[in-house]
Amino acid sequence: MTVTDNGVNVQALLDAREALKGAPEAARFTWRATSKWDRGVHCTTTIENFYGLGAEQSHKAKSEFAADHPEVFAAEDNGITPIEYLLVGLASCLTAGVASVAQNRGIQLRSVTAVVEGNHDIRGILGDPDVRNGYNDIKVTFDIDADASKEDIEAIVAQSQKRSAVFDALTNPTDVTVEVA
Amino acid sequence: MGDSVTTVVVGAGHAGLAASHFLRRRGIDHVVLERGQVANSWRTERWDSLRLLTPNWLSRLPGLDYDGDDPDGYMTMDEVVAFIERFAAGAPVRTGVNVTSVRRTGEGFAVGDLRCRSVVIATGACNVPVVPDFGDLGVPQVTPFGYRNPDRLPDGGVLVVGASATGVQIAAELRRAGRQVVLSVGEHTRMPRRHRGRDVLWWMHESGLWAQRYDEVEDLDRARRLPSPQLAGGADVDLNTLTEAGVELVGRLATVRDGWALFSGGLRNVCSLADLKANRMLAGFDEWAGLTGRVVLEPTRVPAKPRLRLDLGSGEIGTIVWATGFRPDHSWLQVPVLDEKGRLRHDGGVTEVPGLYALGLPVLRRRRSTFLHGIEDDARYVVDHLVRTLSGTPGRPESEAGSTLGWNGHGSGDIVSPR
Ligand SMILES: Cc1cc2nc3c(=O)[nH]c(=O)nc-3n(C[C@H](O)[C@H](O)[C@H](O)COP(=O)(O)OP(=O)(O)OC[C@H]3O[C@@H](n4cnc5c(N)ncnc54)[C@H](O)[C@@H]3O)c2cc1C
Numbered sequence: 112m113t114v115t116d117n118g119v120n121v122q123a124l125l126d127a128r129e130a131l132k133g134a135p136e137a138a139r140f141t142w143r144a145t146s147k148w149d150r151g152v153h154c155t156t157t158i159e160n161f162y163g164l165g166a167e168q169s170h171k172a173k174s175e176f177a178a179d180h181p182e183v184f185a186a187e188d189n190g191i192t193p194i195e196y197l198l199v200g201l202a203s204c205l206t207a208g209v210a211s212v213a214q215n216r217g218i219q220l221r222s223v224t225a226v227v228e229g230n231h232d233i234r235g236i237l238g239d240p241d242v243r244n245g246y247n248d249i250k251v252t253f254d255i256d257a258d259a260s261k262e263d264i265e266a267i268v269a270q271s272q273k274r275s276a277v278f279d280a281l282t283n284p285t286d287v288t289v290e291v292a
Numbered sequence: 293m294g295d296s297v298t299t300v301v302v303g304a305g306h307a308g309l310a311a312s313h314f315l316r317r318r319g320i321d322h323v324v325l326e327r328g329q330v331a332n333s334w335r336t337e338r339w340d341s342l343r344l345l346t347p348n349w350l351s352r353l354p355g356l357d358y359d360g361d362d363p364d365g366y367m368t369m370d371e372v373v374a375f376i377e378r379f380a381a382g383a384p385v386r387t388g389v390n391v392t393s394v395r396r397t398g399e400g401f402a403v404g405d406l407r408c409r410s411v412v413i414a415t416g417a418c419n420v421p422v423v424p425d426f427g428d429l430g431v432p433q434v435t436p437f438g439y440r441n442p443d444r445l446p447d448g449g450v451l452v453v454g455a456s457a458t459g460v461q462i463a464a465e466l467r468r469a470g471r472q473v474v475l476s477v478g479e480h481t482r483m484p485r486r487h488r489g490r491d492v493l494w495w496m497h498e499s500g501l502w503a504q505r506y507d508e509v510e511d512l513d514r515a516r517r518l519p520s521p522q523l524a525g526g527a528d529v530d531l532n533t534l535t536e537a538g539v540e541l542v543g544r545l546a547t548v549r550d551g552w553a554l555f556s557g558g559l560r561n562v563c564s565l566a567d568l569k570a571n572r573m574l575a576g577f578d579e580w581a582g583l584t585g586r587v588v589l590e591p592t593r594v595p596a597k598p599r600l601r602l603d604l605g606s607g608e609i610g611t612i613v614w615a616t617g618f619r620p621d622h623s624w625l626q627v628p629v630l631d632e633k634g635r636l637r638h639d640g641g642v643t644e645v646p647g648l649y650a651l652g653l654p655v656l657r658r659r660r661s662t663f664l665h666g667i668e669d670d671a672r673y674v675v676d677h678l679v680r681t682l683s684g685t686p687g688r689p690e691s692e693a694g695s696t697l698g699w700n701g702h703g704s705g706d707i708v709s710p711r
Binding site: 248262273282284 | 546565568572597
């Protein structure tokens with residue numbers, strides 16, 4: 112029997128689930144980002160620290176993300192559009208889920224590619240009250256090469272959506288507060 | 293000081309009556325206390341058109357098998373009540389006694405002012421309809437306990453929330469009565485009424501899946517939480533038949549904001565999950581039967597653009613029906629055996645408090661525990677355990693058989709569910 116290795120430590124995740132049953136406080140995480148305006152519609156967001164397991168935590172390294180708008184929007188294109196960051200989040204979250212679920216089910220992955228398309232009618236952000244600001248819909252297409260039947264692969268993809276933080280954040284409303292300090 | 297008796301059974305549904313059946317056989321002096329009449333839940337908490345979703349031949353209680361002339365039919369509520377009344381013959385039931393407190397005493401328990409050495413809780417798993425709290429919605433609302441038939445609902449469209457057995461049945465009936473119906477669909481258990489010409493519950497039963505014991509189930513917590521299957525007694529109902537009938541499917545009701553109901557955009561995923569699980573279940577049946585060639589269900593047809601929001605103030609919706617599940621009520625139990633989520637802690641019906649037992653909870657000892665035909669094994673075991681505890685030789689009764697036909701567990705984690 113070959114050992115499945117998708118590089119996900121599923122045992123650690125299962126252990127964490129057990130451990131957190133008795134310590135729901137530790138399960139409360141706060142993710143943080145700090146964004147600084149550069150010029151025009153260009154800004155740079157930095158992520159380094161977060162809170163979880165009852166204490167302040169940091170990533171191994173600080174990450175910076177530039178956001179801007181493309182030239183067709185008369186901007187300088189110093190980085191991707193903010194709404195594209197949602198696609199980054201969704202694709203990475205679902206892909207991580209695919210790897211974890213496959214690992215847990217003993218399925219060896221060879222390659223996983225997700226193509227994400229979000230349809231967006233920009234008349235909304237330009238002020239048309241009949242058009243919504245955000246995406247109208249999003250489509251994710253997975254291309255997966257693995258030692259598994261098509262049905263098993265579909266089941267992994269379905270399960271990954273079921274347990275995805277970003278899929279949930281995009282498909283369900285979230286209460287958002289914006290204040291001026 | 294009130295009277296005393298050896299054992300008190302609380303609740304005269306089929307579960308409490310089954311406990312009484314075995315207590316009588318073992319010669320244990322007991323009473324069954326019932327707040328209403330025998331089979332109270334079936335008399336007072338069900339809608340008019342409801343039929344059992346289990347076929348008549350599965351209506352089996354200890355010592356009483358269905359003996360009518362329509363084994364493949366599905367009982368109406370009047371028929372279920374009559375069946376359970378027959379089963380109650382000879383049981384020491386005191387009706388009209390609402391138990392409002394059970395406390396521990398030195399020698400055992402006090403049930404109200406009745407003293408006893410052991411108690412069997414058989415008050416049912418579905419005492420309270422679960423309704424999410426979204427504040428004041430400004431629309432008349434009804435739970436399955438209040439719902440009787442379409443005529444009794446206020447005029448206008450109906451938003452049915454929940455697509456398990458209750459929700460799909462009520463949605464179908466309202467649509468037949470000419471109502472506009474929007475059905476909010478979260479995670480659900482799809483189950484075709486028939487598979488290869490036989491009732492799907494025949495497969496559940498014969499394959500041994502339903503008899504799977506709680507300590508053989510892979511994820512017991514999950515098995516105990518599973519939504520009821522999309523089945524109706526004698527009718528085919530699933531999301532596709534509802535769509536054909538003109539019911540509009542929307543995602544899970546996520547919240548209500550400024551008078552708008554907001555639905556999840558994850559409808560497609562909950563439908564694929566349900567399709568995959570249903571197909572896996574059928575494949576498991578075929579594998580058990582040694583049949584080749586798969587039967588694959590028509591995929592659930594999800595609308596191209598499901599509505600994500602609905603204005604509850606527009607007048608489109610005249611009523612909201614909450615078909616969002618049920619939970620037991622143990623508020624009268626003053627013995628600390630509830631967990632942090634308010635669920636009764638027990639190991640196959642045996643609580644950690646000597647002499648205190650439960651019956652009729654989801655997957656109590658078997659996957660079929662909450663169904664009529666599931667009570668016999670559970671009640672026999674629990675009463676055996678109770679008798680041993682009374683006689684001072686506590687411990688597990690003789691070990692029971694596992695799943696009779698060795699269900700291999702193929703995909704079973706997600707299939708069967710109590711209601
Ligand atoms: C809508 C619906 C449809 C179902 N369909 C089927 C089906 O088709 N086939 C099937 O096999 N199963 C079905 N079930 C599951 C199950 O068979 C029923 O829930 C059944 O009623 C459970 O029996 P029980 O004896 O455990 O509980 P109940 O029948 O609920 O009996 C509990 C009794 O306890 C009494 N009681 C509760 N609290 C107190 C108290 N504090 N003091 C005194 N008395 C009290 C109640 O009045 C009631 O009579 C269905 C359940 C529901 C909700």
